[in-house]
Structures are given as structure tokens and as C-alpha cells.
């Protein structure tokens with residue numbers, strides 16, 4: 001893979017990586033100072049015509065982070081990572097797969113840290129007992145006969161050398177996920193009044209309608225408040241319909257969306273109406289009727305003589321919490337009573353009893369997203385954390401033991417080793433190991 | 441006893457810790473070493489109790505939630521994490537003078553939380569968007585990262601101070617700065633702390649993205665807070681690469697540790713007050 005030309009070297013260099021990362025950091029600041037995604041008019045009001053124009057030419061507005069030059073910088077970073085990895089990875093792979101029993105003996109003699117000792121026993125028996133005690137210490141040793149003796153080798157964490165490459169690859173995976181999301185997905189929203197269904201939504205950027213391929217209906221929207229007036233929860237009861245048949249039902253709240261066929265519906269906002277859902281049930285016949293009535297407007301129900309309306313309401317801002325109901329069945333004086341939002345009461349009339357419930361009408365604001373790249377992005381994130389842990393905290397440790405045959409069938413042992421990281425830690429590991437095994 | 445009292449006490453105990461560690465550093469008061477550590481551990485325990493109590497109080501108020509969701513609580517947790525990580529470093533590297541540089545950060549954070557008029561100490565309930573376990577994971581992991589970077593900055597300052605004197609006079613245990621660890625050791629601990637912080641900042645950014653995706657369907661929207669966390673992340677990535685692949689060390693890394701922490705402060709604090717965006721909830 002290694003081409004000896006300067007273009008390759010340029011794109012494989014860490015210098016380029018440092019410059020790109022630096023440029024990305026500096027330019028990213030611009031878009032945090034100049035508000036993004038405002039209208040041309042807002043920019044002119046804020047900065048004046050000339051500056052606003054300049055910003056637009058430089059793509060600082062309205063959306064710097066999706067501008068060609070910013071995306072190119074991100075692309076350059078990815079390209080840099082790819083070339084750098086192609087440049088270096090084969091070498092690292094060779095190191096992982098290296099035949100370490102082939103290491104020249106004179107290199108072992110120069111290696112630090114190292115320990116030496118003697119044994120009265122011949123190399124073969126020393127080798128086999130060293131091997132077994134290395135094994136009990138968690139080091140699996142291989143063995144080979146070399147000049148004047150036997151060489152043992154054991155290693156740990158060879159694969160940890162790939163940690164850095166997992167981190168670098170993870171960045172590419174995240175970008176691939178982002179590209180999949182923007183190519184095959186959409187982000188939009190829809191305002192859905194209670195009781196209504198929709199089969200399309202509108203994209204954020206261009207407001208173009210996107211067909212869902214199914215229908216979503218909002219059956220009910222509820223808002224709850226804390227005692228101090230802060231909103232506690234927004235909840236929409238949603239129903240998914242395919243060809244008019246109910247296929248899924250779920251109450252969504254912020255942080256807990258509904259997913260159907262890869263499209264996710266998030267609770268994001270709401271819109272209160274000056275209209276009310278009034279439900280009246282005849283207790284005797286069991287017949288129930290629901291009507292949508294405007295504020296202070298009388299509604300005549302199908303059952304003859306039945307009329308009702310909301311004559312007064314109280315609440316917080318536009319959110320009604322109590323309302324005053326006017327109700328009559330044309331038999332006697334009309335009933336007047338207060339009702340909490342969503343509450344149901346029984347109204348006793350001269351000849352019959354009715355249950356009445358009333359609820360303010362809302363539309364729920366749904367954010368709708370399809371992003372088939374999310375799991376790729378999450379996979380990349382997972383790889384990054386894994387790779388960082390491996391790259392930062394794990395090392396490749398190698399130990400050689402050269403058992404040289406001396407006169408009188410005795411042996412001298414040279415133990416040497418190295419680690420690619422945390423060398424101080426490895427030194428004491430080797431020291432402890434030497435003390436444990438040189439007694440055998 | 442209320443949580444606010446316990447947390448208030450912590451401000452003074454960390455001030456006292458700072459004084460103890462400063463005495464160890466300046467007067468070489470070796471006898472104070474154990475005292476300083478024990479005192480700081482007790483201060484940490486008091487603060488832990490305070491945070492725990494605040495958690496319980498939120499349940500008594502009927503709005504039970506982790507005490508990690510507004511500016512006041514996050515500054516308190518920031519101080520807690522600084523002390524916690526500092527104590528680990530003290531134990532791991534067997535050196536106490538770092539305390540004279542790191543503990544003041546916790547004290548300053550607590551002093552700001554306690555006395556600033558900009559932030560409220562009230563336990564307020566959570567708006568719907570903040571009711572998520574991912575938010576807790578996000579805040580905790582980010583602050584572990586931030587605290588590590590604070591300590592790295594403290595070490596950077598220590599390095600720069602020691603370095604100015606070292607060029608003039610040789611290391612001599614009788615001089616004021618002689619009691620600081622050797623430059624090489626400071627450099628090594630600075631680097632390790634930054635690596636630790638980088639890992640946690642990465643996890644923090646990722647958990648934040650997962651939270652955003654579960655709440656709004658967008659894991660990344662380039663809002664100022666997100667962007668600044670990424671800028672900070674880029675900055676530390678540059679620092680790590682400069683060290684690993686270009687052999688940077690010593691003074692340069694010390695300066696980068698300082699500049700990096702300024703970026704952290706801006707991400708954490710500056711964005712809320714100077715810029716606008718999704719995360720501006722933190723301003724109250």
C-alpha cells in the first residue's frame with residue numbers, strides 16, 4: 001500500500017490531521033456566535049445589509065455547518081484518517097502477527113528491562129519448568145530451539161495495537177451513519193388536532209409534504225402542570241392506522257416516542273384551541289354523543305331538547321383548567337356547574353340523569369423523523385469508546401526467555417521484554433514475574 | 441439539617457483544605473499531610489451527604505429527581521468530582537502538593553455556587569425534556585471529564601511555575617518550588633489526567649447525543665453548546681496527537697492543558713450566559 005510519493009505522504013501525515021482539526025475548531029466557533037437558521041430578513045436587521053450579504057457569501061449563514069466548505073473540512077478529516085490508516089495499519093498488523101521466536105538474539109541482549117540468572121539444570125528441563133510456571137502466571141509461552149539453547153516467547157494484548165485504528169475507524173462509521181441519515185431519512189413535523197389523522201408530514205427545511213404510507217391519529221392530548229405552574233408532562237395518545245385498521249396505539253411523552261416502520265414520532269409542542277370536546281351520555285338509554293363546541297356557543301345535540309355550552313372558563317394562559325357548563329334537556333331550569341378539564345360528572349335532571357364531561361381541544365405538535373443511519377452512528381460511538389479504552393489503558397506486552405546452554409550441562413537464562421505503553425508498569429510486572437519464576 | 445446548609449459548609453471546608461495544602465506546599469509542613477487528606481475526605485463526605493439530602497428533599501417535595509439538572513447543582517457536582525478525582529490522584533501518585541493547585545478549583549466552584557446572585561439554589565421540578573435517564577448519564581460523564589480537565593489545568597499551572605524557577609536554579613529541596621514533584625512527573629500526571637478527561641468527555645458527548653435523539657429525533661443539531669463541546673473535544677484530540685506523534689511535552693502541553701480548560705469553561709459556563717441555544721435551560 002505504501003506509495004513513496006509526496007501526495008500520499010501529505011494525506012497520510014499527522015501534520016495535516018492537526019491542521020484540519022485546528023481549522024475545524026476555529027471555524028466551528030463562527031456558527032456559535034452568528035445565530036444559525038434565521039431568515040435573510042432577520043440577518044439584515046441584525047447585522048445590516050452589507051455584513052449580512054458577506055456572511056451569506058461566506059456561507060456563515062443561514063447554515064454554516066452544512067456549507068460546502070465546512071463539509072469539505074470534515075471530508076478532508078475522513079480522507080486523512082483513511083490514508084493515514086492505510087499507510088500505517090499494515091505495519092501494525094505485521095507487528096501483531098510477527099513471529100517473535102525469530103527475534104535476533106542480539107536484540108534481546110540489548111532490550112530493557114531484562115533479568116538474568118543461572119540454573120544447574122540443562123536447558124530442556126529449565127525450558128519446560130519455566131514454561132509451566134509462566135503458564136500458571138497467565139503467560140502462554142511458545143518454544144523454539146535456537147543457537148546454543150532454547151527461546152521461549154509469551155505475549156499479552158497483541159490485538160490492543162488495533163485500539164487506535166478502532167478509534168479512527170469509529171469516526172468514519174459515525175460519518176457514514178450521518179450520510180445514510182441525510183440521504184435516506186427526513187426530519188419534519190406536523191400539528192395534529194385531537195381526533196384527526198394525517199398521512200403526511202412536512203419537512204423542516206422546505207416544508208415539502210412527505211407521505212408516511214400509513215395514518216397517525218391523535219386521540220387525546222394532555223398537559224399536566226406542577227403546583228408552581230411549570231409544565232410537568234405533555235402526553236399524546238396516538239393511534240397508527242393502516243388501510244383504516246388500527247395497527248398500533250401508544251401514549252407518547254417527551255423522551256418516549258412512537259416508532260412505526262422506521263418513522264419516529266416525538267412529542268415536541270402543542271397548540272391549545274378555544275374549542276371544547278363535550279360528551280353527554282344519557283344514563284337511561286346509554287346513548288353517548290360527543291360534540292366539538294366553541295367557547296360561549298350553544299350546541300344542540302341529536303337527542304331532542306338536549307342543549308349545552310361552555311359559558312365561562314379559567315386557566316393558565318391559554319390552557320383551560322376549569323370551565324362552567326350550561327346544560328339543559330328542556331325539562332326544567334337549565335343546570336349550571338363548574339367542571340375540571342377532562343372531568344366527568346353526573347347531572348340529575350327531573351326525568352333523567354346524564355353524565356357530562358368536557359375537555360379543552362388541543363393539537364399536538366409532533367416532530368417526525370426517519371433516520372436509518374442512527375444505529376450506524378451508535379455503532380460508531382460504541383467503537384469509539386471501546387477503542388479509546390483499548391488505546392489508552394491497554395498495552396501489548398512481550399516477554400522472551402533465552403535459555404543458553406553452558407558447560408557442564410547447566411543453563412544461563414536471559415529474560416527480556418517490552419511493552420508499547422505504560423513502560424513503568426511493565427517494568428515492575430516483569431520484575432515480579434522474574435522473581436517468581438527464577439526460583440524454579 | 442437541610443441540604444443547603446451542608447452544601448454551604450462545604451464551601452468553607454474546601455477553603456480550609458486549600459489552606460492546609462497551601463501550607464504543605466509553602467511551609468513544607470509535612471506534619472499536616474495526613475491532616476489535609478483526612479480533612480478533605482471528610483469535606484467530600486459532607487458534600488456527598490448534602491447532595492444526597494437534596495435528592496431526598498426533591499422527593500419530599502413530590503418532584504423527585506437527581507440533583508444534577510440546573511446550574512447550581514451542576515457547579516456543586518463539578519466541585520465534588522474535582523475533589524473525588526484529586527483524591528484518587530493523590531492516592532495513586534503519592535503526592536500532596538498537587539492539592540494546593542487542584543483543591544482551590546473546587547473551592548472557587550463552591551464559592552461561585554453559594555454566593556453568586558446569578559444562579560438560584562431552589563429545587564425546581566423538571567420540564568418534560570429533562571426527564572430522562574440519559575440526561576443523568578450525560579451530566580455525570582461530562583462533569584467527570586470537566587473535573588479531570590480542571591485538574592490537568594492545575595497541573596499545567598504547577599508545571600509552568602516550577603519550570604520558571606528550574607531554569608534559574610537547580611532542583612533543591614530547600615527552595616520553595618523544590619517540594620513540587622519533578623517536571624517529568626508533573627508532565628506525566630498532566631497527560632494521564634487529560635487522557636482520562638478525554639475518554640469521559642467523549643462518553644459525555646455521546647450520551648448527550650443519545651438523549652437528544654430520544655427527545656427530539658436528532659442526535660446532533662450543531663447548537664452552540666454541542667458545538668462548543670465538540671470544539672473542546674477537537675482541542676484535546678489535537679493535544680493528544682501532538683504528544684503521541686510529534687513528541688510534544690513539558691511547557692507546551694502545560695499551556696495546552698490551560699487553554700483546553702478555558703475552552704471547557706466556555707462550553708460549560710460561557711455558552712449558557714453569552715450564547716443562546718437549546719441548552720440555555722442551564723442558566724436558571
Ligand code: HEM
Nearest residue numbers: 012013014017077080081084164167171391392677684685
Ligand atoms: C477527531 C479525530 C481523531 C481522534 C478522536 C483521534 C483519536 C486518537 C487517539 C485517542 C489516539 C491515541 C492513541 C494512543 O493512545 O496511542 C490517536 C493516535 C493517533 N492518531 Fe488519531 N484521532 C483523530 C484523527 C486523526 C487523524 C485525522 C489522523 C491522520 C493522520 C490521526 C493519526 C493518528 C496517529 C498516527 C496516531 C498514533 C498512532 C500510534 O500511536 O501508533 N488521527 N488518535
